[in-house]
Amino acid sequence: MGEVRTDHLADERRRAEFDVEAMKIVWAGSKHAFDMSDRMGRIVASDPVFRKDNRAMLGRKELFKNTMRKAAHAWKRIIELRLSEEEASRFRAFVDEPAFTDLHWGMFVPAIKGQGTDEQQQKWLPLAYKMQIVGCYAQTELGHGSNVQGLETTATFDPKSDEFIINSPTLTSSKWWPGGLGKASTHAVVYARLILGNQFHGVHGFIVQLRSMDDHVPLPGITVGDIGMKFGNGAYNTMDNGVLRFNNVRIARNQMLMRVSQVTREGKFVQSNVPRQLVYGTMVYVRQTIVSDASIALSRAVCVATRYSAVRRQFGAMNGGPETQVIDYKTQQNRLFPLLASAYAFRFVGEWLKWLYTDVTQRLQAKDFSTLPEAHACTAGLKSLTTSITADGIEECRKLCGGHGYLFSSGLPELFAVYVPSCTYEGDNYVLQLQVARILMKTVSQLGSGVQPVGTTAYLGQVEHLMQCECSVQKAEDWLKPSIIQEAFEARATRMAVASAQKLSTMPNQEEGFAELSADLVEVAIAHCQLIIVSKFIEKLQQDVTGKGVRKQLEILCNVYALSLLHKHQGDFLATGSITPEQASLANDQLRHLYDQVRPNAVALVDAFNYTDHYLGSVLGRYDGNVYPKLYEEAWKDPLNDSDVPDGYNEYLRPMLKQQLHLARL
Amino acid sequence: MGEVRTDHLADERRRAEFDVEAMKIVWAGSKHAFDMSDRMGRIVASDPVFRKDNRAMLGRKELFKNTMRKAAHAWKRIIELRLSEEEASRFRAFVDEPAFTDLHWGMFVPAIKGQGTDEQQQKWLPLAYKMQIVGCYAQTELGHGSNVQGLETTATFDPKSDEFIINSPTLTSSKWWPGGLGKASTHAVVYARLILGNQFHGVHGFIVQLRSMDDHVPLPGITVGDIGMKFGNGAYNTMDNGVLRFNNVRIARNQMLMRVSQVTREGKFVQSNVPRQLVYGTMVYVRQTIVSDASIALSRAVCVATRYSAVRRQFGAMNGGPETQVIDYKTQQNRLFPLLASAYAFRFVGEWLKWLYTDVTQRLQAKDFSTLPEAHACTAGLKSLTTSITADGIEECRKLCGGHGYLFSSGLPELFAVYVPSCTYEGDNYVLQLQVARILMKTVSQLGSGVQPVGTTAYLGQVEHLMQCECSVQKAEDWLKPSIIQEAFEARATRMAVASAQKLSTMPNQEEGFAELSADLVEVAIAHCQLIIVSKFIEKLQQDVTGKGVRKQLEILCNVYALSLLHKHQGDFLATGSITPEQASLANDQLRHLYDQVRPNAVALVDAFNYTDHYLGSVLGRYDGNVYPKLYEEAWKDPLNDSDVPDGYNEYLRPMLKQQLHLARL
Ligand SMILES: Cc1cc2nc3c(=O)[nH]c(=O)nc-3n(C[C@H](O)[C@H](O)[C@H](O)COP(=O)(O)OP(=O)(O)OC[C@H]3O[C@@H](n4cnc5c(N)ncnc54)[C@H](O)[C@@H]3O)c2cc1C
Ligand SMILES: Cc1cc2nc3c(=O)[nH]c(=O)nc-3n(C[C@H](O)[C@H](O)[C@H](O)COP(=O)(O)OP(=O)(O)OC[C@H]3O[C@@H](n4cnc5c(N)ncnc54)[C@H](O)[C@@H]3O)c2cc1C
Ligand SMILES: [Ca+2]
Known part of the structure; x- marks a missing residue:
């Protein structure tokens, strides 16, 4: 462009002690993944349709119109560029704006894939793949969220016509929240209580057409709309989260998703021989994506705050x-470096979850369900932990930028606003940790009985050792040894779990006891999940890592992650006697030294995320560090600056200044 | 209105075990304060000009115009109703929308009062009191915030004309952030480096006129505008935080605020005999207001989440x-009850700070500066602690509302967005805690030398006892005794401070040592501030408290506050040996029992805040609990719901659905 660009961060980059290009590949997962992601990022960044900086100025209607424009344009480009499914998905991610298409690809299609019969898949998937229909996932209702079994929408089979009648009997049964439902979707997978005769048969999914394919007008019996503004300015307001009511809408029997359960022509309820555990597979998949998104969101915020x-x-x-x-x-x-380390830690545990999903799928196919509950719980726990830390971490990064972090142009307020619902959707984070705690309590209670704990709970098999082992740290450097860290985290998690299990076992009623102790049980679950992340980071270091200085940096980050957690949760480690106060203090000394080692590499470590300035969307996080002139430039674009004297001066300000208000007393 | 209203929370209110009306008076501070506040709240709530629910729909210009309208209307009503200063201030608070008038009354007027000479006050204050001028406080620059001594704007005395020349020599010297500066203010107190001859004489305040009093157009040499959108939708975007550059603007010599330092006609710099410590007085005042605002913001969020x-x-x-x-x-x-307890705790510590301000002012007048540094530090620390907890607490309350908390109509996203900058302005919260730590380290280092610690650091005088005392708790109920709680918190704070002071004393360079240990020192400062709040809550309980069951409730809340902190910071208490692991566990058991006692009173405890539905601004927090129909109603007001088929369907959605995009590959 002929413009001379100064790199205000050049000195920082020169100080880095490792090969940034090699680290980029580690972060991306492989050379292939890096090249693909890099290419997608650049294409999106260079396309003016995908600009993001004007979002604060748009009213709700224009905002949504703009999203449709972007979605249609993305689809066009995806086709023109002949992108693979993997590429298309990265492409959409770089567009970086919540859209109805997220739910279409992320929930509607997987629901049909996971719960539809082969015939149903053959009928619906090609339409969805070509976007000849747009679908959403309509589960939550105004009065019912976490407890899916409490949904009120009904699907009553009418044997006469061979149809289901979908109905919303109450106000609280209105579908409420589904993304893409409000304005864009033509179809939905609707969850409803199945009624055959006078009998309820649980909650099932039904494919329901919502709008005419001719003119997009809602079909008779269907009331549908948007639920209104949400957190932030642009943020998630580009999404048409919707409300939906049914007034006895009829659909064909074969629009119930029948892979797991069927309703026959005669109206009989039949369970297929496909195991119900199948649903675990889909949940592991979706939550694994969320963990991977957590590392991306956190790393974006950390990148801005670091630069x-x-x-x-x-x-x-x-x-x-x-x-x-x-x-x-x-x-x-x-405040900053533990979040940087967490971004890397979440990245690696996300990679491992991808592997776990494959493993789970293979076992499912081999009808081995033994590891499923544990795999399911650990994915739930990791979803909960990583999204909570990421949400808080983004806000901490914003505060790390002082006053300027509060500006829209810093990108951080919108990143926060758009990110926080991850703590709520796909399972409320507290509800999820209680599920993890349940598995842990069960595992501990069975320890004596010969049942071997599997997967991420395997360490509990060494309960005798872990209950009495003593941490051998004598000087600060001892805290750099992975085996010592690992054992300290295992001892803490085990002892907390055992203590809670013992307390539970003294209670007359197990269910009530669990409820009574649930606040502590959440802490037990978190200790377990932190151990998983630490372990997976350590495992990553045992793998082949190439590139000058790269392994060294990862070792430092792994230690920062573990020791900063240890300090934050010092109370757990001390209360369980897993470490002594002196050892805790040495860990903290070591942590300070580690910060010195991170410091010269910090900017390069965030460069390794390879984010374009477009994707970051932050004046403060610009690659070239040229912050001040750009902040100044951005400010003047605000509509308030269209005129020197603000609209309203004559009506409101001037009469006050000129005392033309009637003064009764002064 | 003839409308029959059902109270969906009536059962909850019936269960309360105390006199809510009496608690309202405790919360308000006095019967007089309650009546006044109640009256102001009602007046504002019933005035349609002050409606808030349409804020999400307004673009920036309309938003700001609406704020001017409200500000002018508020001023008119304040005059018509002949409100006292105290009443007017409550009135403005209930309008609940950041406006340029906040800075006018909250910073511009106090700056002139605190730093102006008597003549300057006589000249400027009447104009400001009548709002014949509107002023702001222009300290921060694009490149300089926390470090006021680093400001670049210059004020060069020109002896020829007896004027100061105000100039912005660089881009980074642009004033940046001052509220009310962008569009509304006619005047500003501008902070600039004083230059006499070739000598710098530190940073001082100058009253500068920015806009013509005839037509509001910026005066020659002045570039002024708004810095653009900030966090959230409405939120702080009703405020015209501004940017300001001076191109050698001349002002009369007597517009330098000269109470503490003067420049003579000859251009000589003179320090007056008014002590510099004076500034502490104003800072104690402003920060005390912020602490009191923290209890209000937190209690609003808690009220919504509880109901x-x-x-x-x-x-x-x-x-x-x-x-x-x-x-x-x-x-x-x-998650919820400790925040409820914190709201009460902050309320009471805020009351005490009001007293402290009076005390400080009296001592200043008596030229007793002995307690000033401590009073100043403690106010800084409490500002930092209460705003941090409140910001996080609001977001936790939002999450406690599940998905619906994410809706604009829940009120919580905007409350968060508007509140968070409190952690940054009036002193970055980390910078402030480091000031507290400095005083603590100094106090500890002087302990042997006969200097008696004063005020909130007085407990350090008992260092010998506190270093070796043992907590006497043997059963859970022992944790209900105020003396035991107080001593545990004192022991923990003392031991942490002493440990850090000792570590510091082994370091070769004290400044570098302080920097190296600063992360730990922040924890020391926080432990000290928590102790202050716990102590002040306990003191409150020793005062006269009337009303059935009121004292009992406050005792429970005080214990919840202390024991939940103890659990959260268990690591500190254990590492310092202030309590044993068994005692920590008993504290946790006691905490659970306390929750059972709070439970039936929770709704009544938030009713005691006496917030109108208008002020709360939350569909979820409505007094009558009639949440679902109102959520449903609100949704349909979104402009996106103006039409069934969204604007943009024909351009973008239809071509995609109809495959009129050119498909290259599928
Ligand atoms: C931005 C966004 C997008 C969404 N998209 C979709 C979508 O596309 N499709 C769809 O169907 N839904 C969607 N949802 C809805 C979402 O799945 C639900 O909000 C979520 O499941 C949480 O349920 P809830 O809102 O009912 O929370 P609630 O369950 O009401 O939670 C309220 C509080 O109660 C607590 N709680 C609840 N149960 C328990 C328990 N057993 N033990 C202890 N505490 C408990 C929670 O921790 C929380 O603090 C979306 C939501 C949001 C915010
Ligand atoms: C909504 C809003 C309204 C405002 N209104 C006004 C106004 O009316 N008038 C006005 O003059 N100003 C105003 N300000 C500016 C405000 O006072 C400054 O933003 C504030 O003082 C923080 O300074 P900063 O932004 O320079 O942060 P910085 O000091 O740049 O902070 C950046 C980071 O550095 C850290 N840091 C800085 N110094 C140290 C240190 N010594 N040790 C350790 N860490 C450090 C901070 O903790 C933070 O994490 C406003 C700001 C906001 C956001
Ligand atoms: Ca807007």
């Missing part, structure tokens, strides 16, 4: 020289 | 009966 912390200077000027970069303050490091 | 948690039901239906109210889940209680 800006290297640009921002405050205090400590000596003899009129420049002030200190705020990234040099230990408090700043202590 | 909705009593309405919301999920799981646990027995025999087709209603599901369990989510407020009955121990995890929900464990």
Whole structure:
């Protein structure tokens, strides 16, 4: 473009002690994944249709119209460029705007794939793949969310016509929240209580057409609309989360998703021989995606905060020289570097979850259901943990940017607003950790009885050792040994689980006891999940890692992750006697030294995420660090600056200044 | 209105074990304060000009115009109703929308009062009081925030004309952030580096006129505008935070605020005999307001989450009966009740800070500066602690409302977005805690030398006892004794401070040592501040408290506050040996029992805040609990629902569905 660009972060980049290009490949997962993602990112970034900076200025209608425009354009480009499914999915991710298409591809299609019979898949999937229909996933109702069995929408079989009658008997039975439902979707998978004769037969999914394929007008008996504004400005408001009511809408019998259960022509309920555990497969898949998205969202925020912390200077000027970069303050490091380490940790545990999904699928096919409950629980726990930390972490990154982080142009407010519902959808994070706790309590209670704990609970098999082992740390450097870290986390998790199980066993009623202790049980579940992430990070380091200095950086990050957790949850480690107060203090000393090692590499470590400036969408996080002129430029674009004297001055401000308001007393 | 209103929370209110009306007075501070606040709240709520529910739909210009309208109307009503200063301030608070008038009354006027000479006050204050001028507080610059001494704007004295020349020498010297600056203010107190001859004389405040009083157009040499959108939708975007550049603008010499330092006609710099510590007085005042605002913001969020948690039901239906109210889940209680207790705790510590301000002012007048540094530090620390907890607490309350908390109509997203900058302005929360830590380290280092610690650090005088005392708790109920709680918190704070001071003393360079240990030092400061809040709550209980059951409730809340903190920071208490692991576990058992006692009173405890539905601005927090029909109603108001088929369907959606996009590959 002929423009001379200065890299204000060049010094930082020169200081890095490792090969950033090699780290990019580690982050991406493989050379192939890197190349693909890099290419998709650039294509999206260079396309003016996908600009994001104008979102704050658009009203709701224009915002949604713009989203449709982007979705249609993305679809067009995906076809023109002949992108594979994997590429298309990256492409859409880089567009970086919640859209009805997310639910179409992410929930509607998988629901049919997972719960539809072969014939149903053959009928519906080609339409969905070509986007000749747009679908959404309509489960939640105004009055019912976490408890799916409490849904009120009914699907009553009418044997006369061989149809189901879908109905919303109450206000609280209105479908409420489904993304893409409000304005875009032509179809939905609707969850409803099946009624045959006078009998309820549980909740099932039904494919329901909502709008005419001619003119998109809602079909008779269907009331559908948008549920209104949500958190933030642009953020999730590009999504048409919807409300939907049925007034006895009839659909053909074969629109019930019948892979697991069927209703016959005679209206008889039949369970197929396909195991119900099948649904676990889909849930493992969806939650694995969420964990992987957590690492992306967190790494974006960390990238912005790290670069800006290297640009921002405050205090400590000596003899009129420049002030200190705020990234040099230990408090700043202590807030930022554990989040940087967490981004990497979540990335690797996400990779492992991908593997777990494959493993689960294979076992399902081999009718081996033994590891399923554990796999399911661990995915639930990791979804919960990573989304909670990421949501809080984004806001911490915003605060790390001081006042300027509060500007829309920093990108962080919108990143937060768009991210936080991850803590709620696909399972409320507390409800999920209670599921993990349940499995843990069951596992512990069976320990004596010969049942071997599997998968991520396998460590509980060494309960005798872990209940009495002593941490051998004597000097700060001892805390760098993976085996020592691993054992400390295992001892803590085991002892917390056993203590809770023992307390539970003294209670007269197990269900009531579980409820009574549930706040502690959530902590037990979190300790278990943290152990998983630490273990998977350590495992990653045992794999082949190439590139100058790359392994060293990962080792440092792994230690930062583990020791910062250890400090944060020091109470658990001390209360269970897993470590001594002196060892806790040594861990903290070691952590400070690790920060010194991260410091010169920090900017390069976030460069390794390979995010384009378009994707980051942050003036503070710009690759070139040229923050101030761009902040200044952005400000003047606000419509309020269209005129020097604001609209309304004559009506409101001037009369006040000129005392033309009637003064009764002064 | 003839409309029959059912109170969906009537059962909850019947269960309360205390006199809510009496608690309202405790919360308000006095019968007088209650009556006044109640009256102001009602007046604002009943005035249609002050409606808030349409904010999400307004573009930036209309939003700002609407704020001017409200500000002018508020001013008119304040005059018509002949409100006192105190009443007017409550009135504006209930309008509940950030506006330029906040800075006018909250910063511009106090700056002139605090830093202006008597003549300057006589000249400027009457104009400001009558709002014949509108002023703001322009300190922060694009490149300089926390470090005020680093500001770049210059004020050069020109002895020839007896004027100061105000100039912005660089882009980073642009004033940036001042509220009310962008569009509304006619004047500003501008902070700039004073230059006399070739000498710098530190940073001082100058009253500068920015806009013509005739037509509001910026004066020559002045570039002023709005800095653009911030976090959230409405939120703080009603405020015209501004940017301001000076191109050698001349002002009269007597527009430098000269109470503390003066420039003579000859251009000589003179320090007056007014002590510099004066500024502490203003800072104590402003920060005390922020602490009091924290209790208000947190209590609003808690009020919404508590009421909705009593309405919301999920799981646990027995025999087709209603599901369990989510407020009955121990995890929900464990997240919610400590925040409820914190709201009360912050309220009482805020009251005490008001007293402290009076005390400080009296001492200043008596030229007693001995307690000032401590008073200043403690206010800084409490500002930091209460705003951080409140910001996080609002978001936790949002999550406690599940999916529906994410809706704009829940009020919580906007409350969060508008609240979070409190963690940054009036002193970044980390920078502030480091100031507290500095005082603590100094106090500890002087302990041997006969200097008696004063005010909130007085407990450190008992260092010998606190370093070796043993907590006497043997059963869970022992944790209900205030003296035991107080001592545990004192021991923990003392031991952490002493440990850090000792570590610091082994370091070769004290400044570098402080920087190196700063992350730990922040924890030391927080432990100290938590102790202050716990102590002030306990003191409150020693005062006269009237009303059936009121004292009992406050005792429970005080214990919930202390024991939930103790659990959260268990690591500190154990690492310092202030309590044993068994005692920690007993504290946790006691906490669970306390939750059982809070439960039946929870709704009444938030009713005691006496917030109108208008002020709460939340469909989920409605007094009558009639949540679902109102959620449903709100949804349909979104502009997206103006038409069944969304604008853009024909351009974007239809061609996709109809495959009129050119398909290259499928
Ligand atoms: C942005 C967004 C997009 C969404 N998209 C879709 C979609 O496409 N399709 C769809 O069908 N739905 C969607 N949802 C709905 C979402 O799945 C639900 O909001 C979610 O399942 C949580 O349920 P809830 O809202 O009923 O929360 P609730 O269950 O009512 O939670 C309220 C509180 O109660 C607590 N709680 C509930 N049960 C228990 C328990 N047993 N023990 C302890 N505590 C408990 C929770 O922890 C929480 O604090 C979406 C939601 C959002 C916010
Ligand atoms: C909504 C809003 C309204 C405002 N209104 C006004 C107004 O009316 N008038 C006005 O003049 N200003 C105003 N401000 C500006 C505000 O006062 C500053 O943003 C605030 O002082 C923080 O300074 P900063 O932005 O420079 O943060 P920075 O100091 O740049 O902070 C960036 C990071 O560095 C860290 N850091 C900085 N120094 C240190 C240190 N010594 N040790 C350790 N860590 C450090 C911080 O903790 C933070 O994490 C407003 C700001 C906001 C967001
Ligand atoms: Ca808007």
